[in-house]
Amino acid sequence: xxxxxxxxxxxxxxxxxxxxxxxxxxxxxxxxxxxxxxxxxxxxxxxxxxxxxxxxxxxxxxxxxxxxxxxxxxxxxxxxxxxxxxxxxxxxxxxxxxxxxxxxxxxxxxxxxxxxxxxxxxxxxxxxxxxxxxxxxxxxxxxxxxxxxxxxxxxxxxxxxxxxxxxxxxxxxxxxxxxxxxxxxxxxxxxxxxxxxxxxxxxxxxxxxxxxxxxxxxxxxxxxxxxxxxxxxxxxxxxxxxxxxxxxxxxxxxxxxxxxxxxxxxxxxxxxxxxxxxxxxxxxxxxxxxxxxxxxxxxxxxxxxxxxxxxxxxxxxxxxxxxxxxxxxxxxxxxxxxxxxxxxxxxxxxxxxxxxxxxxxxxxxxxxxxxxxxxxxxxxxxxxxxxxxxxxxxxxxxxxxxxxxxxxxxxxxxxxxxxxxxxxxxxxxxxxxxxxxxxxxxxxxxxxxxxxxxxxxxxxxxxxxxxxxxxxxxxxxxxxxxxxxxxxxxxxxxxxxxxxxxxxxxxxxxxxxxxxxxxxxxxxxxxxxxxxxxxxxxxxxxxxxxxxxxxxxxxxxxxxxxxxxxxxxxxxxxxxxxxxxxxxxxxxxxxxxxxxxxxxxxxxxxxxxxxxxxxxxxxxxxxxxxxxxxxxxxxxxxxxxxxxxxxxxxxxxxxxxxxxxxxxxxxxxxxxxxxxxxxx
Numbered sequence: 058x059x060x061x062x063x064x065x066x067x068x069x070x071x072x073x074x075x076x077x078x079x080x081x082x083x084x085x086x087x088x089x090x091x092x093x094x095x096x097x098x099x100x101x102x103x104x105x106x107x108x109x110x111x112x113x114x115x116x117x118x119x120x121x122x123x124x125x126x127x128x129x130x131x132x133x134x135x136x137x138x139x140x141x142x143x144x145x146x147x148x149x150x151x152x153x154x155x156x157x158x159x160x161x162x163x164x165x166x167x168x169x170x171x172x173x174x175x176x177x178x179x180x181x182x183x184x185x186x187x188x189x190x191x192x193x194x195x196x197x198x199x200x201x202x203x204x205x206x207x208x209x210x211x212x213x214x215x216x217x218x219x220x221x222x223x224x225x226x227x228x229x230x231x232x233x234x235x236x237x238x239x240x241x242x243x244x245x246x247x248x249x250x251x252x253x254x255x256x257x258x259x260x261x262x263x264x265x266x267x268x269x270x271x272x273x274x275x276x277x278x279x280x281x282x283x284x285x286x287x288x289x290x291x292x293x294x295x296x297x298x299x300x301x302x303x304x305x306x307x308x309x310x311x312x313x314x315x316x317x318x319x320x321x322x323x324x325x326x327x328x329x330x331x332x333x334x335x336x337x338x339x340x341x342x343x344x345x346x347x348x349x350x351x352x353x354x355x356x357x358x359x360x361x362x363x364x365x366x367x368x369x370x371x372x373x374x375x376x377x378x379x380x381x382x383x384x385x386x387x388x389x390x391x392x393x394x395x396x397x398x399x400x401x402x403x404x405x406x407x408x409x410x411x412x413x414x415x416x417x418x419x420x421x422x423x424x425x426x427x428x429x430x431x432x433x434x435x436x437x438x439x440x441x442x443x444x445x446x447x448x449x450x451x452x453x454x455x456x457x458x459x460x461x462x463x464x465x466x467x468x469x470x471x472x473x474x475x476x477x478x479x480x481x482x483x484x485x486x487x488x489x490x491x492x493x494x495x496x497x498x499x500x501x502x503x504x505x506x507x508x509x510x511x512x513x514x515x516x517x518x519x520x521x522x523x524x525x526x527x528x529x530x531x532x533x534x535x536x537x538x539x540x541x542x543x544x545x546x547x548x549x550x551x552x553x554x555x556x557x558x559x560x561x562x563x564x565x566x567x568x569x570x571x572x573x574x575x576x577x578x579x580x581x582x583x584x585x586x587x588x589x590x591x592x593x594x595x596x597x598x599x600x601x602x603x604x605x606x607x608x609x610x611x612x613x614x615x616x617x618x619x620x621x622x623x624x625x626x627x628x629x630x631x632x633x634x635x636x637x638x639x640x641x642x643x644x645x646x647x648x649x650x651x652x653x654x655x656x657x658x659x660x661x662x663x664x665x666x667x668x669x670x671x672x673x674x675x676x677x678x679x680x681x682x683x684x685x686x687x688x689x690x691x692x693x694x695x696x697x698x699x700x701x702x703x704x705x706x707x708x709x710x711x712x713x714x715x716x717x718x719x720x721x722x723x724x725x726x727x728x729x730x731x732x733x734x735x736x737x
Contacts, residue, residue, distance in 0.1 A: 296375060333354070
């Protein structure tokens, strides 16, 4: 096949092409930017989605795929986007969603003050999923129409360029801690520019989008927006302040007299409670630091991943712990800090480092997932001075979680930790392990470990799961996604489109979604599980796509089996090479080697995609099947809960093999029909 570009009116000429190019770039920018807005904004109000941002991503992709399929229809859907968006933000503002999970094998951190309230229906998840999907259908149809106006690779380049601009814009918005009003204002401005029509339609659009911005503005009053949370702060009756994140009580800034007893334990249970150097992981707003200062620790290193929590503590904590010259603060991922730090400490405290959100929409990783693994505990042990002490305290919610952490510490240190157990509904406890246990005033109880519980590891970083399993609730939710997807595809696809189903592009999409997931996960482990690392990885992935587009525009690879062979080879290296081989050594060397290892398959996969995509006669339909394949790939990400992230590479390999099979079949059919095709 040869690339064709639809004829344009003679009186439009180059100006027409430039105008349509700008529209495609802008709609691609808005789609990617609005996707990030949904992933950040919706879970801050619909609390339980903080743990299921993957479903928001799946809804966005399903909507994009179906919108592309709708692109050839005559009715323009974009004008319906503003009023439906207004309805959605009204629902979010009026309805106070609260969901208490009753899954006994997984721990979800909930607000302890609402435990006696009834649980909401699980139907909230499909409702939210469907609403988001429809929003993206409305906004993506325009992209499907515009794709038909250009050569496939030219349209794809504009699409990726707009997406890169969307990621970059949201990166700088997060960096500057800009509030959601401006997120929605940017989306609204772009949509208003794109909607064509009479004055009445444009005025109606302006009113609807203005209403959206007004409601978002009213919701954000009194809030701070970190790269991870919506944060609110309230005064406490006896002095101090409480910090809520995503509507859950998270930290209290109070005087020492009003704090929980477990903060005192590392200092009062020993004969000699003097520590020269302390490392506090998850320092937050500074309560743990204030205790270390109170008990005379000479030098304190405080590590906190969220810059806004630190800033609020520095500004409002009544004891002003961060103003002390004895405190050194690092805004960083704790696991990354532990790996690169060269100091040793008399005392290391895991200071309630429980996050209430996932770090990425691609994977079921919480911010602290790689902090609570066997490998992380081993690195922490190396940072202890002779006679040092490691302390962990928290509200652990489940007895099996206490047993699991105790078992992991026993595997690393060779003996079970001591425990101070307070019990109660929230089951708060303190773990103590290290040589300093020999200095106890009186013996403490040793934890009763359970070595039958699967320990969290860098390959299976799921501390809060009792065992590797996909729960019934997850299966029901994924089944809902699959059924809804089939219904929508059937309704949105033009007549005869499904007969053009491209297994090649579908499985390329499924494989690439999982490949992105494994790349994000591994980079999070290697360089820190922060929003900045994830943003840079996403941008780098799109840069690989753009490089593949440029090469495919310049060169035609006639023997595609060579690219597939190289791809399968690099996937094999990713699977068999132990990740710990990349963890040590110089950070610059580690970055170079890990980038080569993780980005090579991404580049080769995109080279295969662009080489075959350039020959497509209907680029929008092929891209639609590719995006819908990504939805299936996103669903398969949940198999990591059973097999771990390393084994996702096996599914990636399987899907790429299926894409090769469908490509071979398509080429054979073209050859039999005496049509030109890519030589294989």
